[in-house]
Amino acid sequence: MFDKIKLNYPNIWIKNNNFARIVDLLTSTIEKEYYLIDFINGFSKLESEEWKPVLVKNPAAVSPDDPIFITTHDLSLSLHFLLESYKTDSKTKTFFVNVVGDPNNTLTQLAGFASFSKNEYRKGFWNDNINQLPIQFIFISTQDAPEEYAGLFSLVEENYPTKQELLNIVEHINARSNDSVVDSKDIKDIVNAGLGLDELEFVDLCLMSISADKKLNSKFIYDAKMANIKRNGILEIIKPQIKFNDIGGLDNIKDIIRRTATLRDNPQKAASFGITPIRRLLMVGIPGTGKSAICQATANELGLDLARTGISQVMNSFIGQSEANMRAVFKQIKAMNPLCVWIDEFGRDLSGGSSSSHVDGGTTDRVHGEFLTGLQELPEETFLMCAANQLEALRPEMLRADRFDKIFFVGLPSHNERKTIFEIHLSKIRTDHNYNFDALAEASMYMTGAEIVSLIKEVKFYVVSEEFRPITTKDILSHIPKIKNTIWIKHQDMVKSMYEYALAQWDWASSDQQEDAKIILGKNVKKNKQSASIVWE
Helix, strand or coil: CHHHHHCCCCEEEEECCCHHHHHHHHHHHCCCEEEEEECCCEEEEEECCEEEECCEECCCCCCCCCCCEECCCCHHHHHHHHHHHHHHCCCCEEEEEEECCCHHHHHHHHHHHHHHHHHHHHHHHHCCCCCCCCEEEEEEECCCCCCCCHHHCEEEECCCCCHHHHHHHHHHHHHHCCCCCCCHHHHHHHHHHHCCCCHHHHHHHHHHHHHHHCCCCHHHHHHHHHHHHHHHCCCEEECCCCCHHHCCCCHHHHHHHHHHHHHHHCHHHHHHCCCCCCCEEEEEECCCCCHHHHHHHHHHHHCCCEEEECHHHHCCCCCCHHHHHHHHHHHHHHHCCCCEEEECCHHHHCCCCCCHHHHCCCHHHHHHHHHHHHHHCCCCCCEEEEEECCCCCCCHHHHCCCCCCEEEEECCCCHHHHHHHHHHHHCCCCCCCCCCHHHHHHHCCCCCHHHHHHHHHHHHHHHHHHHCCCCCHHHHHHHHHHCCCHHHHHCHHHHHHHHHHHHHHCEECCHHHHHCHHHHHCCCEEECCCCCCEEEC
16 A cells, blocks of 8 residues: 555555544655545645645636635535646645545546546656656545446555554553553553554543543453454454363374474574474364364464354355455454464365356355455464365365465374373363273274263263262263264265375374274275385285
8 A cells, every 4th residue: 555655556445444544644654745625624735744724716706805715625626726736846646535425426526537647647657757647546435446436446455553553542542641541561462452443443442441440451452352353243253271281182283283383482593494384274174073172272372362263154145245254354363463263164165166156146256265365365473274074165276285384184083082082071070980091982982072072971961960979981881872973973984085085185183093094994004114105905
């Protein structure tokens, strides 16, 4: 945006709901000759950081008593003044247009001027003088430029206030209260809590916090922001509670994340060795095997909040709304960066397909395109995790080498992993009983981690409701035949197919699960020690 304004690009359309903030941001950043029409002063020019009314020739002056120069709120008079003044002063005049309401109403008046400016810019290029432009228009609107006029504009969606802008607000409030409402040690937390809010939202929450607590409280601001995001329903921000120690097995993926955390914590050292931390990871695997838990534990390990979304959450029946929702998701993510972003149900939701134009008017295709654009534009500090249960219908471009740094397969837990899962969840029960974890792991073969957790809950329910005592190994073993390991029983072919594909194509989240592949597939499998690849006997 700034570069185009410096280059006098003729027509810029900025989508933002705060006209005054954008004007202040640009005029304080780029030194130019600025004009606008405001409600009180009318046609005005920025001089010495103040907007002062401009006197234009009075078109109604017919007698000596009529004033020759007047102030005006008339848009046409203002633009003609700028065109005339350009003849004697060839500097480009930058004119802000506050688009209120239906953009078509404004563009009905200004489309001709905008087209003229674009033609003059082209002429200036061929004359080797890009400053040959009478008026540079900057349109600021809460809405997108109408499709029939979009070709006239360079389109910009200005993001939320930066940390520096939020800091300026906090310092302004504190200065006006004689340094009584902000503790210096809390300023960083207050600013971080405001990321992802627009200027007026942040100001309102700051004032509400002072009213409630007599101090600027970062938690008050953060909680209010999270409540607002949750109400929108397209993005959920989670303070992760799960840690790697709460998850049984999956040693390979844990190792990768811990190495990544080390590199992120030491960026200069990593850069000196030419190492870039992993930041995009796709997990494919059997439902209920810990992919969701790994996402939360990863955010915890990296010291980040977790932003969760899925394509199903952004889909809307109104034309264009689904695409707008997807753009809003990535805009919010960028504003709150750094984050760990978790996109759930990845394979199912982004399958798309050539038939979508017939099924949903092409909405899925367009959302797919917005997703790919957002993915490419994620900030470097954002850690992206996608979880998928199947990839059959996923488009090939989603698996291109530059989309993800790693693709991990998460399969059925191995004997040792099932043993650890039982240990983790049974350790929460107060009892003198010593569980036989090997027996439990052996009896629960082919069960997912989620099914094991469900088994323990069900056993507790029946035993406690009948005898009011802690459960034992025998209780669990007697209930295992009653619990159906649905994934294996109903979808055995799918599971085997994923295992075969994973052996050929993907990294494994668990070294034990890779060793267990021969059991799942019912074949003799061994590793080639020299190439570390899998070969069939």
